[in-house]
Amino acid sequence: MLTQAPKGTQDILPEDSYFWQAAEQIMREVCDLFGYREVRTPMFEHTELFQRSVGDTTDVVQKEMYTFLDKGARSVTLKPEGTAGVARAFLEGKLFAGPLPLKMYYVNCPCFRYEKPQAGRLREFHQNGIEVFGAKDASCDAEVIALALELVKRCGIKDLCLSINSIGCPDCRKKYFELLTEFLEPKVDQLCPDCKGRFARNPLRILDCKEEKCQHAIEGAPSMLAHLCPDCQAHFDQLQQYLSALGVEYALDSRIVRGLDYYTKTVFEVIARTPSGNLTVCGGGRYDGLVEELGGPSTPGIGFGMGLERLLMVQKAQGAAPEVPCLYEVFVCTLGAQARLEGVKLVSELRGAGIKADLDHAARSLKAQFKYADKTGAPRVIVLADDELQRGVVKLRDMRESAEREIARDELIQFLKK
């Protein structure tokens, strides 16, 4: 128990941390290129924020939140997703008064959901994400999607599939709900127990149900896409034109619903195919009503979240993980007390010159020092003993070529730098 991380959490050990850093680096580079700046928000928020934004009836809010009372009897919640906190910060920081659109990104943001863990689904997970406020045009939807794809591609991931859908605005959704409800009403008895509940709360979800009898019941049901209001329809058409202009391939998938209430119009997923199955690495959409819902001025918004654990899983499964740089460029092996003293000085000089270097701190034999150097992948090893010390030289061994040469101590750093 004591030596076991809590259920659904994970350590990122030194052997893996490089992959995370690489993904974070790519996120920063691409976002910078697209004109986004970083935002950092608290790991927990007032519970009410998520109830209002994500939505009271969603699974996330109803049964998956880490909610507790702090010592001041305030109900706070570890954030289950990234958008709500950023929207709150946008309002609290009065950023709506600045130039819009405002484009923001966040990196390695910890999120928490109390779920039964399995591969690619943890209780603490991490997201990279972006949010744009004040851009209503579909060109922004296309840019956000293109950015997501660019990120995933730069992480070396192949076999990608982009699915898009429009779930309309509250107006057309309300009308569609009525149509769907009317259609399903006579068939409620045929639905699975889950869907009987969904019928009252959110009939859209029934479309996703895998139960055979529900699939049968929804045959011939009206589709959302066929009942968008003129404005939403135009927006969706434009999005597709922009995507085509950008050369982005996409598939329409009316089953993408997104389980968070704030979504409007465009919703999308980036799915990666792997030998062990398909995985959604990125999901997002437009949320034109969110800022207003939280008490701010009517401001359109759009964004996505990208699951880092999933991204790295796919990267690994596809053999696309980046090559990890060697720990040391030079490892110094010494023999004897005097040489060791000199070795410590040498390592310090090497580091001062920006060369990654170290020497044996375990007081081991020369042979063991070499073994260790080899295991760390050091391409070069320096040997320093009394003999070299007296002659003012070091031996420099190229571990890959298994070739060794002597170099004057004074010229070593200059030699290594070129």
Next chain:
RNA sequence: GUGGAUGUAGCUCAGUUUGGUUAGAGUGCCAGGUUGUGGCCCUGGAGGUCGUGGGUUCGAGCCCCAUCAUCCACCCCA
């Protein structure tokens, strides 16, 4: 939250059928073979409360119960 599978050395796994002395292998780790040199080879060493707790039994890694964890499928989503 529902259903199923699995927990033995750092890692991958034998051993459980049919309970029986001191629980094994490969790999990894440490050391020696070479008191000045890595990889290959040889030798040796360390490392296990057999997930945890209880029960049955003269005796449990093996049988029974509970519990925890992991994995898979749902649900949901990143």
